[in-house]
Amino acid sequence: MSEITDLGIAGIRDGFRGGEFSAREVADAFNAAVAGGKALNAFIVETPEHALAAADAADKAKAAGELRPLSGVPLGIKDLFCTEGYQTTAASHILGGFVPTYESTVTAKLFGAGAGMLGKLNMDQFAMGSSNETSAFGNVISPWRRSDGGNAALAPGGSSGGSSAAIAARIVPAATGTDTGGSIRQPAAFTGISGIKPTYGRCSRFGIVAFASSLDQAGPMAHDVRDCAIMLEAMSGFDPKDSTSLDVSVPKWEAGLSSDLKGKKVGVPKEYRVDNMPAEIDALWQQGIQWMKDAGAEIVEVSLPHTHYALATYYIVAPAEASSNLARYDGVRYGLRDLPDGANLQDMYAATRAAGFGPEVKRRIMIGTYVLSAGFYDAYYTKAQKVRALIARDFRQAFEKVDVLLTPTAPSAAFALGEKSSDPLEMYLNDVFTVPASLAGLPAMSVPAGLDAQGLPLGLQIIGRPLDEQGVLNGSLAIEERAGFTARPGKWW
Amino acid sequence: MSSYRIQGGTGEWEVVIGLEVHAQVTSNAKLFSGASATFGAEPNSNVSLIDAAMPGMLPVPNGYCIKQAVKTGLAMGAVINKWSRFDRKNYFYADLPQGYQISQLYHPIVGEGTITIDADEKSGIPEPLKIGVERLHVEQDAGKLMHDQHPTRSYVDLNRSGVALMEIVSKPDMTSPAEAGAYLRKLRSILRYVGSCDGNMEEGSMRADVNVSVRKKGEPLGTRTETKNVNSIRFVMAAIEVEANRQVDVIEAGGKIVQETRLYDQERNETRSMRSKEDAHDYRYFPDPDLLPIELTEDFLAECKSELPELPDAKRARYEGALGLPAYNAAVIVADVETARWFEALVAATGKPEGEIARTASNWLISDLFGALNRLGKSIEDSPVSPKQGAELLSLVADGTLSGTLAKQVFEIMLETGDDAGKIVEDRGLKQTSDTGAIEAVIAEVMAANADKVADYRGGKDKLFGFFVGQTMKAMGGKANPGVVNELLKKALA
Numbered sequence: 001m002s003e004i005t006d007l008g009i010a011g012i013r014d015g016f017r018g019g020e021f022s023a024r025e026v027a028d029a030f031n032a033a034v035a036g037g038k039a040l041n042a043f044i045v046e047t048p049e050h051a052l053a054a055a056d057a058a059d060k061a062k063a064a065g066e067l068r069p070l071s072g073v074p075l076g077i078k079d080l081f082c083t084e085g086y087q088t089t090a091a092s093h094i095l096g097g098f099v100p101t102y103e104s105t106v107t108a109k110l111f112g113a114g115a116g117m118l119g120k121l122n123m124d125q126f127a128m129g130s131s132n133e134t135s136a137f138g139n140v141i142s143p144w145r146r147s148d149g150g151n152a153a154l155a156p157g158g159s160s161g162g163s164s165a166a167i168a169a170r171i172v173p174a175a176t177g178t179d180t181g182g183s184i185r186q187p188a189a190f191t192g193i194s195g196i197k198p199t200y201g202r203c204s205r206f207g208i209v210a211f212a213s214s215l216d217q218a219g220p221m222a223h224d225v226r227d228c229a230i231m232l233e234a235m236s237g238f239d240p241k242d243s244t245s246l247d248v249s250v251p252k253w254e255a256g257l258s259s260d261l262k263g264k265k266v267g268v269p270k271e272y273r274v275d276n277m278p279a280e281i282d283a284l285w286q287q288g289i290q291w292m293k294d295a296g297a298e299i300v301e302v303s304l305p306h307t308h309y310a311l312a313t314y315y316i317v318a319p320a321e322a323s324s325n326l327a328r329y330d331g332v333r334y335g336l337r338d339l340p341d342g343a344n345l346q347d348m349y350a351a352t353r354a355a356g357f358g359p360e361v362k363r364r365i366m367i368g369t370y371v372l373s374a375g376f377y378d379a380y381y382t383k384a385q386k387v388r389a390l391i392a393r394d395f396r397q398a399f400e401k402v403d404v405l406l407t408p409t410a411p412s413a414a415f416a417l418g419e420k421s422s423d424p425l426e427m428y429l430n431d432v433f434t435v436p437a438s439l440a441g442l443p444a445m446s447v448p449a450g451l452d453a454q455g456l457p458l459g460l461q462i463i464g465r466p467l468d469e470q471g472v473l474n475g476s477l478a479i480e481e482r483a484g485f486t487a488r489p490g491k492w493w
Numbered sequence: 494m495s496s497y498r499i500q501g502g503t504g505e506w507e508v509v510i511g512l513e514v515h516a517q518v519t520s521n522a523k524l525f526s527g528a529s530a531t532f533g534a535e536p537n538s539n540v541s542l543i544d545a546a547m548p549g550m551l552p553v554p555n556g557y558c559i560k561q562a563v564k565t566g567l568a569m570g571a572v573i574n575k576w577s578r579f580d581r582k583n584y585f586y587a588d589l590p591q592g593y594q595i596s597q598l599y600h601p602i603v604g605e606g607t608i609t610i611d612a613d614e615k616s617g618i619p620e621p622l623k624i625g626v627e628r629l630h631v632e633q634d635a636g637k638l639m640h641d642q643h644p645t646r647s648y649v650d651l652n653r654s655g656v657a658l659m660e661i662v663s664k665p666d667m668t669s670p671a672e673a674g675a676y677l678r679k680l681r682s683i684l685r686y687v688g689s690c691d692g693n694m695e696e697g698s699m700r701a702d703v704n705v706s707v708r709k710k711g712e713p714l715g716t717r718t719e720t721k722n723v724n725s726i727r728f729v730m731a732a733i734e735v736e737a738n739r740q741v742d743v744i745e746a747g748g749k750i751v752q753e754t755r756l757y758d759q760e761r762n763e764t765r766s767m768r769s770k771e772d773a774h775d776y777r778y779f780p781d782p783d784l785l786p787i788e789l790t791e792d793f794l795a796e797c798k799s800e801l802p803e804l805p806d807a808k809r810a811r812y813e814g815a816l817g818l819p820a821y822n823a824a825v826i827v828a829d830v831e832t833a834r835w836f837e838a839l840v841a842a843t844g845k846p847e848g849e850i851a852r853t854a855s856n857w858l859i860s861d862l863f864g865a866l867n868r869l870g871k872s873i874e875d876s877p878v879s880p881k882q883g884a885e886l887l888s889l890v891a892d893g894t895l896s897g898t899l900a901k902q903v904f905e906i907m908l909e910t911g912d913d914a915g916k917i918v919e920d921r922g923l924k925q926t927s928d929t930g931a932i933e934a935v936i937a938e939v940m941a942a943n944a945d946k947v948a949d950y951r952g953g954k955d956k957l958f959g960f961f962v963g964q965t966m967k968a969m970g971g972k973a974n975p976g977v978v979n980e981l982l983k984k985a986l987a
Contacts, residue, residue, distance in 0.1 A: 082549045095548065102542060104549060207549040213782035242551050243784050321782050324583050327592020328546040332649065345647075349585055372583070372777035381779060 004029040005170045008223040009073050009230050012173055016058070016072035023062070023072035027055035027116060030074050033171040034118050039493035042156075042166040044079050044137050045087050046119040054116025061114065070234055071114035076166050076175035079120040080127055081107045081218075082207040086117070090209040091125045091135040094329045094336045094356025104207025105239045106176060106218045113234040118172050121162030125358045126326065127183055127211040130430040132161030133421045134360040142191060142414055143169035143489035147455030152416040154456070157187025163221045164191040168489055174222035174231055178208060180215045181314050182410075182434025185446035188221055189409035189459025192448040192487060194476065195221040196228045199467050200441030201246035204239030210325040212318035213244070215438050225447060225477045229253040232469065248467065256470045259478040262296035266475065267402030271307035272433060274411065280452045281408045288406055288449055288460045288479055295478035300402050304394040309387050310436040315428060316371050316384035317439070322361075323368025329356060363424060392440040399465045404475045407433050409446040409459035437463045447476040448485040457487065495617050497669030499707060501741045506707045508737040509714060510673050511665035512729070514680060515658050516690035517634065517698035518561045524633050524657035525552030525595065532696050536639070536650035544655040546590035551783050554579075558657040559787060561689040562602050562631045563797045565659060568687045568804055569626050571606025573794060577630075578786045583777040587649050588636035596660075598778045601630035602787065608663075609806060610679050611824060616671035624676050625664035634658050659690065665704065665714070670730035677701065677726045678828070682805050686830045694725050701729050703757075706750070707740045715740070716750040720757050720764050732757040736764045808833060816840075816851040825859055832858075835873050835880055842884030845891070854887055861901065865908055878907050886914040894918065896925050898971050927974040929981060932965070935973075936985050939964045950986055961986065 004026055007015065012026055031048040051074040058071040082088045082100040089095040103111070111117070125134040132140040132155060142156040142165050156165035160177035164187035167175055177184035179197035188195030196219050203218040210216060220231035233254060238247040268289060273282070289299055331337035331352030338351035357365070371380035398405065411432055420427045437444035443466070446459040460479055464472035499506040523530050526543035543550045566573050578600040581593040606626040612618055636654035640647050661680065667673045681692035681699060692699050701724075706717035720736055723729045736757075740750050754773075755764040803811070805827045812823035826836045836858055843850045862883065866876060886904060889895040895903060895918065906917045918924050926932070939961060940947050950957040965978050 088548065090548070098548070100547070100549075102547070205549075206551050209548045210783075241553060243553050244782075320779060324581050324593055324777070324779070327583060327585065328548070328590060330585060330587075330592060332587050333545055333590060334547070345587055346585075369777065372779055374775045374777075377777075377779070 003170075005033045005173075007173060009070070009174050009227040012073050013070070013230070016062070017067065023055035023058035024052070026072055027051040027074050030118055030172060034166075037166070037169055037171040037493055040141050040143060040165050040169055040171070041138050042122055042140050042162040042169070042171065043076075043119040044089060044091065044122050044162070047086055047117050050086070051116035051118045054111065054114065058114055058116075068112075068114035069230065070110060073114065073173065074116040074118045075110060075231075076119060076121045076163055076172035077107055077117050078123055078160055078163050078176050078178060080123060080178050080209045081176060082209065083107055083117065083120065086120060088120065088209070089136070090127070091123045091137055092356060092358065092361065093136045094353070095209075095334075096336050096356075098335050100207070102207060105204035105241065106208065106235045108207075109237065110176070110231075110234055115234070121160075121166060121175055123162050124159035124183075124360070126209065126322070126361050127159040127178055127180055127216075128322070128360050128364055129158040130182070130186055130427050131155035131415070131417065131421065132158045133417060134158070134358050136358055139417055140165045141417070143491075143493065144191060144414060144456055145489065145492065154414040155190065155417050157190035157410075157414065159183040160187050160195070160221060164188055164193055164195070167191070167193045167221055167223065169491075169493070170488070174220060174227050176218060176235070177221040178211075178216055178218050179434075179438065180211050180217075180318060181438045182431045184219045184221055185434045185444060185459070185461060186410045186430055188446040189448070190414040190457065192457030192485060193221060194224055194228050194445065194447050194480070195219060196232060196445040196469065196472065196476075197438070197443065198232060198236060198469050199246070199443045201244055202236045202443075202467075202469070204237070204242040204245050206239055206241040212321040213325060214321060215314075215318055225445075225473055225480050226254060226257060228445070229257055229473050246467075251470060253470055253473055256474075257477055258474050259295055259481050261292060261475065261478050264297045264404070264471075264475075265300050265402040266292045266297040267300050267302035267398050267405045269302050269304045269307065269398065269405055269407060271304050272407045274432060277408075277411060278452075281411060281458065284450050284458050284460065285406070285408050291479050291482040292406060292475070294482060297478075302398040302402060302405070304391075304398060304436065306387060306390045306394050307436055310391055310439055311428065311432055313384045313387045313391065314431065314435040314439060315367070316380050317388060319364040319368035320372050320381055320384075321368070323365045323372065326357075326361070326365055329353065331356075360424070388439050391436055395436075395440045395442060395463075403465070403468075404471050405463040406475070407461045407463065409433060409461040413452045413454070413456035413458055433461060442466060443469045443472045445472045445476045447479050447483070449479055449483045450485070451487055455487070457485070495669040495672055497617060497671070499737050499741045501745050503745055504709065506737070506741050507710060508668055508733065509665045509706045509708065509717075510667035510669075510733055511704040511717075512663045512667070512673060512676060513702040513704070514661045514663075514677070515700045515702075516661060516684055516692070518558045518631070518657035518659055519688060519690055520555065520558050520561065520657055522555055522557070523655040524555055524558050524631065526655050528655065530656045532698070534652055536648070536652060538652065540651040540654065544590065544651055546592070552595060552781075554784065554787070555657065558631060559602070560793075560797055561657075561687075562629060562659050563789065563794070564687050564801055565661075565684065565689045566603030566606060566629050567797055567801055568683050569603075569606035569608055569629070571626060571629065572604035573789065574600065574602055574604055575789045575794075576600065576786055577602040579781045579784045580778045581781045584774045586635070587647065588638050588651075588654070590636070590651065590654060594633050594635065595781055595784070596632035597630035599780070600786075601628045603629035608676060608679050608683065610672065610675040613671070613675060616675065617669060618671060618675060622672065624666045624672070627662040627664050629659055629661045632658050632660060665706075670733045673703070673733055674726050674730045677729060679805070682828060682830065686802055686804055688802075697724065700724050703729055703732050703736070705733055705736045705740070707737050707744070715744075716752050718750065718753055718755050718764070720755045721767065723757050728757060728759050731759075731762055732764060735762055739764065812851070816847055818852055818855050822852075822855040822859055826855060829873070831873050835876070838880035839883045839887075842881045843888055843891075844884075845888070850887065850891070853891070857883070857887060861904055865904070869908070877911060878904075882907060882913055889914055889918065893927065893974060893976075894924055896971065896975055899923050899925060923972065925972050925974050926969065927977045929977060932969070932973055932977055932981050933985070935965055935968045936961075936978075936981055939968060940985060947986065958982065958986070
């Protein structure tokens, strides 16, 4: 038998049910892996006791014949999810020491399905970043290294970089992520794992620290498509506590998995062929198109004419909402309070927010405040909303002709830490392929599809119609089966 | 246009007034959370995680509050917008946990409507006047800062944070303090009829922002000031008066009115500048992405309409028409929904046709009951006499058991003891008598004792008749039926 920590959700579930190992053994193995993985800085808080308690409950449930879908499976939880009794900071000093008295709906569902928690995963501060370098707890380091023999520490992607790094390093079998403009898909691509952002409204946002409310969606990150399907089933569902939650039933995605794409049409949007796209990415995309054909799909070139404006639109809408969502971190009720001698209320706000927020968060609050301010509102925010509607219309029209879209996930493989952090605009370009689906609220997934010349993972993205997660998962599965991605980082930590 | 003018050194000035009323929605729970919206609880005891804006918390609209707003709009004959949306008004303050107030700027739930204020000759309102309502929108209230709890710090009470308010914005259609007062009274009356706000200004469930400008006849509108959060009708009227006079003084002294927010100081009866337009916040309004637009269905609107009670204007017309009440009586009774309810219960409890008893009942309610309540310092809701008890008293008068004088006596005893009229009449023998034998005997005694006056009467001094009535009634302790006494006296004196 292979190591328990090599297993994903389905492997653990099936092994546990088949009596190969106990849930306790699983929790012990992953707790040890977490403890041994500190060099990755993937965790902000480790919670071995939570994983053990869930494991013991799973072992008892098994004896009693009361197994639940995720019994025996320990997970990593991104630190954006409020967890009752466990510190939740969104990787920001401004929430330093904050311990919620409540549980997010998504984690409550996962724990209710039998899962345990290995710890709270590091991330870009308030989910703002593409490299994990904006965390107030130090950046996560990707377990991957370039094959050139250099030891450059690489970015695990962001903002769910703790999740991606921990899964790729096999210190967690799967983890929650959140995706506002690509924060599940881009880190998944950078680390050779799978991750799906479901349709906006599939997963409740209740108890998830808000970044940009109209874009934020939780989703699973895992080794493969099947694990994502299993976990997404457990995370999804209508929640009356979130007004934007969709009141629709949750399909049996795992049972519906099929890589046979006969009769399906796969769209290839020509606007995604951007300037300066590395040849390797383009080649991988062409390979992906071939795999889709091999799976029985018909390839159709489609046009999404407003793609070019998506990034600019996103960087107006998301900061605008963030500037308002983050106003509650004011030092009055919880988290950090910086109260200089003789300070009045305004001074306290200024000192608290200056000390509590990192530079990227401040930058986005300022951008958001600017685009919403009198005199600029129409030129920026109103226009961005109009363009957003056009982008959504592009997709609607494309989906009249095709079932799913195939694109690269990111314009490059993982870059070195520090390589792009000095130029925010270059960093923002990382989101160029992921942002359009976010603006349109569509389900989209990244699957590992190959390695670049330096031995680093590259991902392909499948985008689907609203609520057609099944189509997205199945398209991704077709790639997964043909890509045969088995590469994994050598253990150096 | 009222005849109200400010007499300045350079001539007469007209005053233009618009009111923005914040009315707390009557509801058990807050606008976006399940926390209680009751007044007067211990500080911070009615606060949910949402009201405190904890990380990851989301607002969920309270359908009941939405319904209250729609019903209020319908009661003002206003346009109900089937599609409306919540916006965020962003600013920092310690009583605003989210850092924004959820309100409706761009797409309010209720559009234009009308409130008709009643004629009031004494106040310079010779005939009913239609005041336009610009809009009604729903928004969250903020919390409250307490500055008197600690020598160097301020405390925050979030009980009010998130409570639903309706902001009702009038058009600048009022031209005198009296009209503004009448508008507020009428608005409060409508809110109380609908049951969407208790209209209690002392407890802060209704507050007004007062927009005032002045101009010479025929000139365009002057620059307005906004006096915030005035908390009684009397103060609103006073604030308009002093602010309009201040504006005239400033202009006539060669100054300019600046658009600004002002505060009314009730101790000194003056308004003071709070902040000018230049210092005004940039609220960065934008649609709240946590909330979906509100879409109202025809069924929902029909349900709201069916739940609306008879409103004051319709009720007044019915009272004057079908019930035959004098205009004054009708106006007094409909002004307050509780009075109207009491009156209608009273009429119903008599079991008599409305048209027959309503007028008498209204007279009794306005003179006898109101007089008693005034004396006791009680409101009609706390009346020691119930409508049913009042109806019994009226019935005893109607069937001749009690004379008007006896009825007043019985009513006083009812107020003191809480007993029913019938029981009092029985116990104390206050029943009016129509026993002709007994009355004739008394008449004979009275005539014997006043033989000279009998002679005078028979000699043509008709006016003495009243004297004989009085003497007879007195001798019978007020219990004789006045009709019977009249009849028998006429015979005896003939």
